[in-house]
Amino acid sequence: MNIFLLILFGFLAGIIGGMGMGGGTVLVPLLSFLDLEQKTIQAINLISFLPMCLVALCFHWKKGLLKPQNILYVIIPAVAFALVGALFASDSQNKLLRIAFALFLIAVGLWQLIVAIKFEVRKSRRKIVIYAKTYQLLAKGRNPYMSKVKKAKN
């Protein structure tokens, strides 16, 4: 058992997990480099998440980042179906679970990539509009920044 790699992989996934970005999606593929069965990997992910989550929640709570209004609508069905999912997993073969996780990762990754790229494109379009408007005002002999400064002074 390579203890150094277990701690290193855990640390890398913990950073993503602590940011609430889904540490499990990093830890599970990393642990698949080691000689471990898929169910064991999934159990490691679930159990290691618990103390990390409590610590991270303390930090987020102190910074006022938690917004728990209306989340019970998500939590109650999620808990019920987590039970169903975990029972299914315990009766499934390791190979099936591994393929299912791999396909899930690829689907989520592609989806996240599309969303992130769309967001970047929208942001750069907004910048171009601002530059164009600034250029138009400058071409008319008006300095848009100076007018803002004058307004602020008044």
Add this chain to the structure above:
Amino acid sequence: MQLTAKNKWILALLGALSGFINGFLGGGGGVLVVSVLLTVLALPQKNAQATALLVILPLTVVSAIVYLVKGVVDWQPTLWATVGVVAGGVVGALLLSKLKSDVIKIIFAVVLILGGIKMLF
């Protein structure tokens, strides 16, 4: 924020899906929960990421209990990985309020795709 009946159903359905995935795959539900909180509850990015941990905690407890009862937990690697995860979690929690997440999201998405391909072969 006052929710419509339709939105309550959407939250419940997506919650059920996230829960099932988290239980079946032993993780991954958090990514879906963040998206639900962003789109349906219209939370800002950082609040959605932090609050998702609050949603995932109880369903991870339930899933972990099932895995424990079914005897699939190997304690030695679990404890060593947990040491790393907790240390990384502190760093991640501190970074969340400081980092610009746009670039990280793109890197993260590519890492997920590569991870998935690696697991397939």
